[in-house]
Amino acid sequence: MSTTTKAFPTGFLWGAATASYQIEGSPLAEGAGASIWHRFSHTPGRVTNGDTGDLACDHYRRWREDLALMQDLGLKAYRFSIAWGRLYPEGTGRLNPGGAAFYDRLVDGLLERGIEPVVTLYHWDLPAALDDRGGWLNPDIANWFADYATGAYRLLDGRVRKWVTLNEPWVVADGGYLHGVLAPGHRSPYEAPIASRNLMRAHGAGVAAYRAEGKHEVGLVVNLEPKVPASDAAADVAAAQRADAYMNRQYLDPAIHGTCPDELRQVFQDAWTDWPAAELAAIRAPIDFLGINYYSRGVTRHDPAQWPLAASTVPQPSSTYTDTGWEVCPAAFTAILRRVAAEYGNPAIYITENGSAFYDPPVATNGRIHDPLRTDYLRAHLGAVHDAIGAGVDVRGYFVWSLLDNYEWAHGYTKRFGIVHVDYATMTRTPKDSARFYRDVIAANAVPVSPG
Numbered sequence: 001m002s003t004t005t006k007a008f009p010t011g012f013l014w015g016a017a018t019a020s021y022q023i024e025g026s027p028l029a030e031g032a033g034a035s036i037w038h039r040f041s042h043t044p045g046r047v048t049n050g051d052t053g054d055l056a057c058d059h060y061r062r063w064r065e066d067l068a069l070m071q072d073l074g075l076k077a078y079r080f081s082i083a084w085g086r087l088y089p090e091g092t093g094r095l096n097p098g099g100a101a102f103y104d105r106l107v108d109g110l111l112e113r114g115i116e117p118v119v120t121l122y123h124w125d126l127p128a129a130l131d132d133r134g135g136w137l138n139p140d141i142a143n144w145f146a147d148y149a150t151g152a153y154r155l156l157d158g159r160v161r162k163w164v165t166l167n168e169p170w171v172v173a174d175g176g177y178l179h180g181v182l183a184p185g186h187r188s189p190y191e192a193p194i195a196s197r198n199l200m201r202a203h204g205a206g207v208a209a210y211r212a213e214g215k216h217e218v219g220l221v222v223n224l225e226p227k228v229p230a231s232d233a234a235a236d237v238a239a240a241q242r243a244d245a246y247m248n249r250q251y252l253d254p255a256i257h258g259t260c261p262d263e264l265r266q267v268f269q270d271a272w273t274d275w276p277a278a279e280l281a282a283i284r285a286p287i288d289f290l291g292i293n294y295y296s297r298g299v300t301r302h303d304p305a306q307w308p309l310a311a312s313t314v315p316q317p318s319s320t321y322t323d324t325g326w327e328v329c330p331a332a333f334t335a336i337l338r339r340v341a342a343e344y345g346n347p348a349i350y351i352t353e354n355g356s357a358f359y360d361p362p363v364a365t366n367g368r369i370h371d372p373l374r375t376d377y378l379r380a381h382l383g384a385v386h387d388a389i390g391a392g393v394d395v396r397g398y399f400v401w402s403l404l405d406n407y408e409w410a411h412g413y414t415k416r417f418g419i420v421h422v423d424y425a426t427m428t429r430t431p432k433d434s435a436r437f438y439r440d441v442i443a444a445n446a447v448p449v450s451p452g
């Protein structure tokens with residue numbers, strides 16, 4: 001039995017996170033416009049088992065039940081995303097009252113239960129109608145996004161106090177436009193830097209729109225993965241630097257310093273265009289907080305076969321790996337938080353996602369799902385956040401990914417990240433042991449140091 005605990009600061013915001021396409025289902029209900037994920041998941045060969053988000057966790061219809069689950073866990077906050085096409089079926093123009101009413105009800109339901117809503121505007125489900133006009137490759141998208149954001153702020157800002165412009169621009173550009181494994185499925189070294197630039201222009205425009213409309217806080221969510229050289233060899237050190245520039249600094253630097261990392265010219269060569277100073281000035285519009293998603297680190301070596309980075313991740317024989325093949329490394333979590341504090345002006349930080357996929361059975365036994373690996377991951381990573389706070393990093397809250405098992409993008413339903421199990425045949429929700437653990441953490445505002 002453990003008696004030692006790591007206490008968190010008073011008022012620490014304990015939450016759980018989800019995203020619209022991953023949980024809602026009913027993608028075309030009540031006048032919603034199709035998204036690029038609807039289109040992508042319905043394209044044969046794109047997603048494992050041909051899984052789609054047509055039903056997902058059926059949250060669109062079961063949201064009341066899900067609010068009750070959140071309340072049972074004692075969540076202080078819930079991070080969800082708005083499906084752009086539910087509010088604006090064509091991406092721009094007329095507001096769809098059916099979609100607006102859904103988020104209206106959800107926000108009211110959260111507030112009635114004392115749970116703070118944290119809203120992400122873009123978690124990857126771009127309206128297909130905008131993709132038809134070039135999507136993230138069309139420079140007009142910054143204005144389209146600002147108009148959509150303004151509509152959402154007007155609808156909910158009196159009640160929502162924390163807004164996120166974009167979730168993980170790196171994944172949108174890398175998966176959607178460089179490697180093509182995520183919607184809209186393009187594979188082009190020319191398109192990826194254009195998409196990144198337009199994503200960050202949209203972020204800046206979304207922040208500016210918030211300053212005109214909103215009264216509370218707006219931030220950006222980035223996924224950070226420390227890149228550690230596999231050896232002292234100069235080539236490996238340079239590969240780790242390139243990988244860091246590409247995944248981490250490509251978005252942090254413009255958002256906070258108004259610069260772009262030099263290494264990107266080397267990575268993209270003639271496909272890279274420098275961002276004009278005026279654009280960078282708009283992109284670095286001050287944010288109220290930085291959201292950080294952390295899952296893993298990457299021990300990196302020089303690898304000319306890997307296009308276009310010439311870098312690859314080296315498996316670590318002594319490490320544990322999750323079901324998505326990600327190395328478990330809580331110490332790297334503390335390290336990246338300390339680095340952000342040191343190099344980016346000690347911003348207010350929320351951990352907007354952290355969690356792990358491990359195998360769980362499709363059906364619960366006697367109302368229980370034992371998931372010791374996920375619980376262990378959670379305990380160790382919460383300890384890492386605590387260590388960072390102890391070192392002076394201004395971390396104000398933590399959102400576990402994810403509340404529910406859900407649609408894990410190109411993996412379909414094969415990877416379970418939830419602390420609450422979903423039986424996809426019956427839609428029954430069962431809090432896993434990790435949910436019970438997290439509930440106790442929230443209640444105590446403290447994390448047990450070792451298994452108790």
Ligand code: BGC
Pocket residue numbers: 019022167168171223293353401408409417
């Ligand atoms: C995303 C989530 C995703 C999770 C696990 C993050 O990159 O924001 O949507 O499910 O990681 O892959």
